[in-house]
Amino acid sequence: MGKEFTSITPQHEDFIRKQNMFFVGSAAADGEVNISPKGHDVFRILSPNQVAYLDLTGSGNETSAxxxxxxxxxxxxxxxxxxxLIMRLYGDGExxxxxxxxxxAMSGHFNLLPGARQIIVSNIHKVKxxxxxSIPFFHYEGERNKLIDWAAQMGxxxxxTYRATKNAISMDGIPTPLGIRNESVE
Structure with a gap:
């Protein structure tokens, strides 16, 4: 049933490329564990042991914090x-x-969508x-463009301004890199 690998194989890469969404899990030592679903074409495999995703502006910024x-x-x-199939990639993030x-250096790997706020890069040490x-079948109908349209309309x-008020501190009170950068600029 379950198998473990030290890197992303060509078969894993093929599977990942076919998926229309993925989930990112993160946690600090205390506070809430966060699991964020991600859509759009924002995930990149940079090497068998490195991946990245373009993170779009949203209502929170927990992973970053x-x-x-x-x-x-x-x-x-x-x-x-x-x-x-379920596949998990375990690594560290930046x-x-x-x-x-x-x-x-990194943004050239992506089509920069409206609302792009940061890139998360991860060095992968384990693939499971x-x-x-037991996962049910769902049929993919297309992307929801509401977030992209909202970001484009905002400018x-x-x-x-939105990021400074909504994305600078996590729900557990942890400053995000965006918040830290804004403090050092002021």
Missing amino acids: HLTRCSRLTFMFVSFEGDP VILPETPAWD TSCGF ESKLN
């Missing part, structure tokens, strides 16, 4: 169509903010697969 305290990240991919040399036999100036 957790990474300031604890670098552990888990990604989960689930097959909702075809053969059953936040890359716009207007940094790392952003300039499990059966997924960068209003998004920066």
Whole structure:
């Protein structure tokens, strides 16, 4: 049933590329565990042991905050169509903010969507697969563009204001890299 690997194989990469969504799990030493679903074409496999995703502006910024305290990240991919499979990628994470040399180097891997606020990069040390036999079938109908449309309508100036008020501190009171950067600019 379950198998463990030290890196992403070509078969894993093929499976990941076929998925229309993924989940990111993170936690600090205390406070809430966060699991965020992600859609759109934002996930990239950079090497067998490194992945990244373009993180879009949302109502919270928990993963980013957790990474300031604890670098552990888990990604989960689930097959909702075809053969059953659950795949988890275990690694550490790092936040890359716009207007940094790392952003300039990393952002070329992505189609920068409206609302792009940061890139999360993870070095993967373990890949685990499990059966997924109990996962129901769901049919993919398409992306919801509400977040992209909202971000495009807001524009960068209003998004920066939104991020400063809604994305600078986690629900557990942990400053995010965006919040830390804003404090150092002021």
